[in-house]
Amino acid sequence: MATATPTLPKKKPKREELKEGEVLCEYCTAKCCHYFAMPIEVPDEKQDFEFIRWYMIHGEVSIFCEEDDWYLMVHNVCDHLQPDNRCGIYETRPQICRDYTTDECEYDDEWTYDRYWETPEQIAEYAEAVAPRKRGQSIRSPEPALLPVIG
16 A cells, blocks of 8 residues: 655745745745734833733733834734635735735744733733832832731
8 A cells, every 4th residue: 555755845945045936925834824913002101011911811912022112913813824825815805915015024034023922921020020110119019917816
């Protein structure tokens, strides 16, 4: 009985190695179709960080910064992404997808975020370190109540 030989994925060429007529998307994992990011207000007080924590307890989201701009990233695959990482509604795709180009896409994986948080606990810890405290508010935990005297 003959077994099928698995097909190996195409070698991912560098941008400059593409031949005439080839498209980056032929080699890509479609990162751009696995999330979307929206700018959010820069948090500058404790309440702002609480809103960010609230965003993060609602599923697969993260927060990142590029320079001084903050973003909410929602990790969710486009409903129309096909198994071959191509668009299933390419001819009728939304305008935002039409405007997106491969000129500066994530194909090369050569970028990192200035700051990146994956959990609400990370945001809370960051807020604790950077959010301004109310006048007279200590960095220390409050003193615990005394234990009752048993007698």
